[in-house]
Amino acid sequence: xxxxxxxxxxxxxxxxxxxxVPVGCVFIHDDKVIARGGNEVNVHRNATRHAEFICIDATLxxxxxxxxxxxxxxxxxxxxVTVEPCIMCSAALHTLAVKEIIYGCENDRxxxxxxxxxxxxxxxxxxITGGVRAEEAMTLLKEFYKGDNPxxxxxxxxxx
Amino acid sequence: MDILIPPAAKKxxxxxxDEDTFGIKAILSDEYKTEIRLIKVHSSQLxxxxxxxxxxxxxxxKLPHFQHxxxxxxxxxxxxxxxxxxxxxEQHLKLHKxxxxxxxxxxxxxxxxxxxxxxAKLRTQYEQMIxxxxxxxxxDKYAESLHNGSNFTASQRVYHKRMAHLLRxxxxxxxxxxxxxxCVDPRQPSIVAIAAGNSSGSSSHQHCVMWLVDHxxxxxxxxxxxxxxxxxxxxxxxxxxxxGMPQTYYDYLRGHEASRDLLCGAxxxxxxxxxxxxxxxxxxxxxxxxPYLCTGYDVYLLREPCLMCAMALVHSRVRxxxxxxxxxxxxxxxxxxxxAVKELNHHYEVFQFTTA
Numbered sequence: 398x399x400x401x402x403x404x405x406x407x408x409x410x411x412x413x414x415x416x417x418v419p420v421g422c423v424f425i426h427d428d429k430v431i432a433r434g435g436n437e438v439n440v441h442r443n444a445t446r447h448a449e450f451i452c453i454d455a456t457l458x459x460x461x462x463x464x465x466x467x468x469x470x471x472x473x474x475x476x477x478v479t480v481e482p483c484i485m486c487s488a489a490l491h492t493l494a495v496k497e498i499i500y501g502c503e504n505d506r507x508x509x510x511x512x513x514x515x516x517x518x519x520x521x522x523x524x525i526t527g528g529v530r531a532e533e534a535m536t537l538l539k540e541f542y543k544g545d546n547p548x549x550x551x552x553x554x555x556x557x
Numbered sequence: 558m559d560i561l562i563p564p565a566a567k568k569x570x571x572x573x574x575d576e577d578t579f580g581i582k583a584i585l586s587d588e589y590k591t592e593i594r595l596i597k598v599h600s601s602q603l604x605x606x607x608x609x610x611x612x613x614x615x616x617x618x619k620l621p622h623f624q625h626x627x628x629x630x631x632x633x634x635x636x637x638x639x640x641x642x643x644x645x646x647e648q649h650l651k652l653h654k655x656x657x658x659x660x661x662x663x664x665x666x667x668x669x670x671x672x673x674x675x676x677a678k679l680r681t682q683y684e685q686m687i688x689x690x691x692x693x694x695x696x697d698k699y700a701e702s703l704h705n706g707s708n709f710t711a712s713q714r715v716y717h718k719r720m721a722h723l724l725r726x727x728x729x730x731x732x733x734x735x736x737x738x739x740c741v742d743p744r745q746p747s748i749v750a751i752a753a754g755n756s757s758g759s760s761s762h763q764h765c766v767m768w769l770v771d772h773x774x775x776x777x778x779x780x781x782x783x784x785x786x787x788x789x790x791x792x793x794x795x796x797x798x799x800x801g802m803p804q805t806y807y808d809y810l811r812g813h814e815a816s817r818d819l820l821c822g823a824x825x826x827x828x829x830x831x832x833x834x835x836x837x838x839x840x841x842x843x844x845x846x847x848p849y850l851c852t853g854y855d856v857y858l859l860r861e862p863c864l865m866c867a868m869a870l871v872h873s874r875v876r877x878x879x880x881x882x883x884x885x886x887x888x889x890x891x892x893x894x895x896x897a898v899k900e901l902n903h904h905y906e907v908f909q910f911t912t913a
Contacts (some may be wrong), residue, residue, distance in 0.1 A: 441779045445873070492761065512901070513899065
């Protein structure tokens, strides 16, 4: 499954080239990539357009097109994503009850495993494996954050 | 005169939200709970006051506990929490390189006392705490006002309640009982966007909040989800935009007495220099830089959001959340308090409408 991380990294680089936070994701079903995407927050002015959500939407479209039961398809999906899913994405993936999540580097700012225990809050456990090609994923992020996010206002001065 | 009472009483039911019993309660983190937490601590009664200075100095350096408490009270000195000790107190002190002289002074007459476990955030906590041990307290006016509900002005309360009414009415009259959300720019105040959950239920992640965030994005010439609804179009050179408003909800607002006068529309995204005018602390970055995601906006929700939606609102940098009903999987009060997680890079305030 980890072999698909290259596909996710391709999406992350594509996001970077589009001026988005470089995170990429692919959904694997029956050993095939059925959904792929990178962050699309800036282009849509919508902070929830993370790579995982792009893939969730693509999977639903795929199920509609192929007339497959979405619930069952999600339960058979391996999520491969370059960065640990944030609390929002992790909550969505737990609620959709995907088969497993495989991620690259950790997200210590708002990771759905590193910061809070999403599985406990949602009440659903799934297999999560981290650290797959973590360094490459982290390097992409570090390089991105060296520059400024062109869509964001300057960081507010720290209170107190 | 008696005849008038029954209809009046009946009317009260439909306007229950306007009564004084109706409140807006801040949902504060556990640090603000009225019941205080205590911990067991070793204390030592010193033989003479002369020993005090050297003991205090050494403890402050080598066992720096209890920043929130006075270390000494009536020649009793707090040493450390009992839970910290693995073997004996003496060994613990040696382990932390306490000098023989101080060690002897401390181990002469040791007691176990209960003291407050953390800082007092509110005066009521402080008043309880000092019954156990003298402690430090920095009064926080704003925290007190959130706690006792005096943080809103009368006119702000009226507006919040109108939003609560609108949520109920929209859900009942036009949204098939689905959850509804309203996003408001609090500066005017003006309604930026309205959204409801999917009644078709085809996509389990398309919750009301996720739609609302996308409708706000539409007001900034963004938006990702194709919506089955049609949206209000701006006419001519509008200074405010109604693009975040689905036409049916907008028509409903304009068609009803109770909501006809509510201001609608969002500031257009700015390009160029930040404005130096209007730089009030309340709206912060929204006033300075114009709309960006939901920065500076308030969100009113019929139902407490789930974890996914609560985090979506963190990412969107919402200023305050008001909700009416608790949810079984709610992540702000029922199962979790996302806004109390310190590690997150943004924190909103949370309020619940209460009917006594």
